[in-house]
Amino acid sequence: MAPKSTAPQHNPPGSRPLDRIDRKLLVRLQQDGRIPVSQLAREVNLTVTPTLERVRRLEAGGYIDGYFARLNARKLGLGLLAYVEVSLDRTTPEAFDHFKEIVRAHDEIMECHMVAGGFDYLLKVRVRDMEAYRNLLGDTIASVRGVQQTHTYFVMEEVKSTHAIMMPEA
Secondary structure: OOOOOOOOOOOOOOOOOEEEEEEHHHHHHHHHHOOOHHHHHOOOOOOHHHHHHHHHHHHHHHOOOOOOOOOOOOOOOEEEEEEEEEEOOOOHHHHHHHHHHHHHOOOOOOEEOOOOOOOOOOEEEEEEEHHHHHHHHHHHHHOOEEEEEEEEEOOOOOOOOOOOOOOOOO
């Protein structure tokens, strides 16, 4: 038997802790956000009304941020995936805010994470081809005031790509 987690559970003020059924609902909705409530209810052994009430409570409580369709990037002609390390020449709130503002304005940058370590930001970028990447790097990322250095890692094979979050134990 796996040991129980001793980490505190973070619940929004006024909400109750997640139970086994809530966790099942969250796992299943991550797999298929379009699953009919009637099927979802059968899978968690509840009737439709309490299942729908639980899903709405999970949404209202912030456990579910939204629903989306996962698109096939290759079919859309966006076959080049890269990760870019970005180092800034100064680490001031103004420099961080300016960089974040630029990044948020470009849809080719799918993710941007401020990290601790040898550089400041890690970007996930998806574009059509190498020419589009060079344009994004030269015209957008590297040209941002304060960007000192970038290192790019091109993805040769996507071994695993998921949006699902592992469900921690109760």
